[in-house]
Amino acid sequence: MNIEHWLPNHTFHYxxxxxxxxxxEAKQAQNLRISLCIPTLNEEHTIGKxxxxxxxxxxxxxxxxxxxxxxxxxxxxxxxEVAASFGAxxxxxxxxxxxxxxxxxxxxxxxxxxxxxxxxxxxxxxxDIKNIHPRFAYGLVAPLIxxxxxxxxxxxxxxxxAFSQGIRPSGGGRVTEILVRPLFSLFFPELTALIQPLSxxxxxxxxxxxxxxxxxxxxxxxxxLIDVYHKWxxxxxxxTDLDQRVHRNQATRDLGKMSFGILQTFLNRAKAxxxxxxxxxxxxxxxxxxxxxxxxxxxxxxxVEEERPPMIEIPAYRAKFHPGT
Numbered sequence: 397m398n399i400e401h402w403l404p405n406h407t408f409h410y411x412x413x414x415x416x417x418x419x420x421e422a423k424q425a426q427n428l429r430i431s432l433c434i435p436t437l438n439e440e441h442t443i444g445k446x447x448x449x450x451x452x453x454x455x456x457x458x459x460x461x462x463x464x465x466x467x468x469x470x471x472x473x474x475x476x477e478v479a480a481s482f483g484a485x486x487x488x489x490x491x492x493x494x495x496x497x498x499x500x501x502x503x504x505x506x507x508x509x510x511x512x513x514x515x516x517x518x519x520x521x522x523x524d525i526k527n528i529h530p531r532f533a534y535g536l537v538a539p540l541i542x543x544x545x546x547x548x549x550x551x552x553x554x555x556x557x558a559f560s561q562g563i564r565p566s567g568g569g570r571v572t573e574i575l576v577r578p579l580f581s582l583f584f585p586e587l588t589a590l591i592q593p594l595s596x597x598x599x600x601x602x603x604x605x606x607x608x609x610x611x612x613x614x615x616x617x618x619x620x621l622i623d624v625y626h627k628w629x630x631x632x633x634x635x636t637d638l639d640q641r642v643h644r645n646q647a648t649r650d651l652g653k654m655s656f657g658i659l660q661t662f663l664n665r666a667k668a669x670x671x672x673x674x675x676x677x678x679x680x681x682x683x684x685x686x687x688x689x690x691x692x693x694x695x696x697x698x699x700v701e702e703e704r705p706p707m708i709e710i711p712a713y714r715a716k717f718h719p720g721t
Contacts, residue, residue: 408636410535416458422541424557429462431515435505437469439523440478446528447482453530467505503616507704510605522596525644536599539634547604548624549595549634554643575655614654615701617659622665656682661703696702
C-alpha cells in the first residue's frame with residue numbers, strides 16, 4: 397500500500413461532518429446502534445462535563461448516540477456517583493462477566509464494554525479531557541457511517557501539556573514518538589501513516605472488537621493496530637483530526653511503565669507473526685531509581701501485559717449477541 401495514497405483518502409477533519417442531521421439520517425438508514433464508552437478510574441472532576449456535553453448534543457439534540465456508559469475500574473472518589481447523577485449508565489468492570497474474573501487495567505474496561513454495551517459501533521473516549529467537545533465522538537463515528545469499508549477510526553490532535561503557567565503550545569505523544577513510531581517504522585512501516593497510534597479516542601465496529609484479543613493494560617492500543625492491520629489491512633483504518641486535546645501531563649516515570657507494557661505486547665505480537673522468531677522469555681520487572689535522602693533507591697514494578705481472548709470466544713457473549721451459533 398502507498399502511504400501517500402492512503403493518507404488523503406483515509407484522513408478526515410471533524411469539521412467535514414458538521415451536518416448532524418445528515419449524519420443521523422445516514423445512521424438511521426443503516427439501522428446502526430452507536431454506544432459511547434468512557435473508561436474511568438478516579439475522574440470525578442472531568443466526567444460530569446463529558447457526560448453533559450455528549451448527552452445534550454448527541455442524544456437529546458441529535459440522536460447520534462444510543463447509549464452513554466461509564467465502565468469503572470473501582471474508583472475511590474465520586475466518579476461513579478457523579479456519572480450516574482448526570483445520566484450515564486454506570487458499571488463496575490469487576491461486575492461484568494463475573495465468571496471470567498476481574499483484572500485491573502484500562503484494557504480490561506474496554507474489553508468488558510464489548511459485552512455490556514449494545515452498539516454496532518462503540519466509540520471510546522478517555523475521561524480526563526479538559527476541553528471536551530462533541531467532536532470527540534461524532535468526528536470518529538462519522539467515517540464509519542459514511543464509509544462502510546472503514547472499520548476502525550483513530551483520533552489525532554495537537555496535545556498541549558497543561559502547566560500552572562498555562563498551556564504549552566506543543567508537546568505530548570512522547571511514547572508514540574520515542575517508542576511506538578520507531579518500532580512501527582522498523583516492523584510495520586504502513587502503520588506509521590497513523591498520526592497518533594496511542595490516542596485514547598477511537599470508534600470501532602463490533603465485528604472487529606469481538607474478533608481481537610485485548611491486553612488489559614498499556615499495550616491495548618498497540619495490539620489493536622497490529623491485529624487489525626494483520627486481519628484487514630490498512631484499508632480498514634481511518635483517522636480524524638480533532639484539532640486539540642488538553643489533558644493531564646504524565647511523569648516520565650509513568651511513561652516508562654507504559655513503555656514497558658507496550659514493549660511486552662509488541663514483542664509478543666512480533667514473535668507470533670514470525671517477525672522476531674527468537675524472542676526470549678520476557679521479564680516482568682521494571683526497575684527504576686529515585687533519590688531519597690541523598691541515596692539512590694531502586695524501585696521495582698511488576699508489570700505483566702496479560703491478555704483477554706477475543707470476546708467472540710466467551711460463551712456468554714455468543715449467547716447474547718450471536719444466539720444459535
